[in-house]
Amino acid sequence: MRHGSDEQPRHVTPPGDAPRVVDQGSVWILVAVPSIWAAHFLLSYWVAAIWCAKAAPMASLVEPRWIIVGLGVIGAAAIAWLGRIAVRRYGGVFVIFEEITESSERGRDRFIGHVTLLLCVLSVVAIIFTVIPGLVFATC
Template structure:
């Protein structure tokens, strides 16, 4: 079935947003570990690292935001709704779109959660 100008959702598109979350998490961790792992000068401010985390966060939020925007738009275009238990291509598509919306929303919040320590922690203590 062709949905013109629309993505046909599958399991990979479903996990796109949480995958972005995972990379954001991993990169934030690596950036901080590389800066702080030789724990020699723990009172030195790590402004550069914090900015880097902020940058990664913006990129991740934009990517997840794109997934969220796309899935909401397509879910609405295909009629929205919450049940999606019909035996049709359309309902399967709507189910995947709505689940993508939910997962993208969770990932968006998750990225913000993970980025918050970089707002308040100034050094390697």
Template structure:
């Protein structure tokens, strides 16, 4: 194991599939947020006073994004050559995809927060 990581974290590899996890989570949260607002406004006429379903969806999206970012961060910091990682080796490809996933995770985390802010600041459906 590297740097005290759990066994499952060292076996994971960042690929193009893992690259799309953070923006997909953000998009799913965005869709979920608008559906939740539409149903709340249609049924109740206002947002719920304690929107448990919305809070749970936001926490799940943020947890998925943070997990993906943590895996990418650990794999982008693997020991080896200094940047730029421009050679055609497996470790350089892994570092490039890991760094890209890390940046997308950061952007997606901010996107989920900004998607959730209207529920905090807007209390009605006008």
């Protein structure tokens, strides 16, 4: 007598046929770009908060300023790298008023590339706005 738990699942695919996470057509790149900005935002404010908590209330922000700027440069470089992937792999172009109406695999790839480039620009601007307070304020 066979039990239901002894049966093999019918829809099992071999491990080699599983889709890769980092592959053309995957949407990982749409999540990665704003995640880099969010990580930069958190790290920048954590550095400033810890610095101001450990130092005197009117301590100078010269030392953490360069850490925040360095984090900004690293974040912007990572976003530029992802933007290059969006152009090369997905065929993204940076045009604002273009309609992508193709209902095909190529149209979907172009849409992912286009949206990724727009997110790259938005995230770099957000990183710049995160770095500005560290450059403007001189003390905690």
